[in-house]
Amino acid sequence: MLRHILVFALSAVLILTIILPGFTDANSRLDELTRRIEELKKQEAAQRAKMREVENQIAQIENQQAQIREDLMAIDLKMNETQEKINELNKEIDKTTKEAEQTAKELEQAEMRVAERDQLLKTRVRAMYEAGDVSYLEVLLGSRSFGDFLQRLRVIKLIVDQDRKILEDNKRDRDLIAQKKQEIEAYLDELQTMFAEAEALKVQYEKQKKERLVVMAELQEKEGELEETLHQYDQMVMKLAEEQEKLIQEKNSIMFDMEFDGVFAWPVPASHRITSEFGYRKDPFTGKTSGHNGMDIGAPTGTTIVAAADGYVVVAGYVRGFGNTVIINHGNNVRTLYGHIRNGGIMVKVGQKVKKGQKIAEVGSTGRSTGPHLHFGVYENGQAVNPRKYLQ
Secondary structure, three states: OHHHHHHHHHHHHHHHHHHHHHHHHHHHHHHHHHHHHHHHHHHHHHHHHHHHHHHHHHHHHHHHHHHHHHHHHHHHHHHHHHHHHHHHHHHHHHHHHHHHHHHHHHHHHHHHHHHHHHHHHHHHHHHHHHHOOOOHHHHHHOOOOHHHHHHHHHHHHHHHHHHHHHHHHHHHHHHHHHHHHHHHHHHHHHHHHHHHHHHHHHHHHHHHHHHHHHHHHHHHHHHHHHHHHHHHHHHHHHHHHHHHHHHHHHHHHHHOOOOOOOOEOOOOOOOOEEEEOOEEEEOOOOOOEEEEOOEEEEOOOOOEEEOOOOEEEEEEEEEOOOEEEEEEEOOOOEEEEEEEEEEEEEOOOOOOEEOOOOEEEEEEOOOOOOOOEEEEEEEEOOEEEOHHHOEO
């Protein structure tokens, strides 16, 4: 009996001697994989934080560009108004110049009338001078009769009235000349001042427009640089995600075996409404024909999304374009992607094992989406294939 016990004990020790190092090596490898996965997660989180910062900067630049476009539109409208005003002033200046030319002719004629009247007065004064120093009273007293007196009085009155009229006409014409000349010159000065102000305003608007166009060019250049930086960060995140996936795959291969039978469960049990099939289609944003690397299943926000097959989660977070996303590795180089999940709708974590038909998320419209639906993608060796290949 003692012999049997000793033999059993020795056998157990031998078995443990053989098995325990294997367990120890496996556990050590699992610990190392877990540590490396956590490090990669931290690096990925840091990269995503940088991406969010860059995206915020791009959003600010886009807002600035939108404001500049509004400013440019307002400046163009003001420039159009100013140019119309300049055109109207040009017409008014031309019209007033013609009126001035016509008035000049009229003033010239008035000057001629004044000159004629002055000549008449000078002629009569000269005649009186040649007749000697004879006053109107002497003329009247020299009358030979009362009738002659009345006749001489009437003549003298006519002469006086004519002299008065000549003097009044001269004064009126001279006043008219001065007034018209002053009015025309003042109006032309006013028009020229308005024209100069409009031209200066136009120059100011042109300067403002050039300044804003320069700023717009600088913003576009900066946006391009940020887009390139964002693309580089995106590539880094994808690389980190791929490294994580390889480590997770190795970790899961140690922790549990996984087989894929080649048939997927329908990912949205409550809805079979296909809004867009795999292949070429008209892009809902650009309107251009482009490739669609998955199947869109329309459903209300919050509708349950299930795992299409057994597997483990390799991505559970935001992916540019797809929004909140879950990616599951099913083995045999087959993965499924579940995109546009609602905010707070991801129910699994990276590295988690899931079963076929298990709830993993809820329908939403995050990322590049026009409405609530699930973007269901299937990948073989990293290449998108038609999901219907695996769907019953």
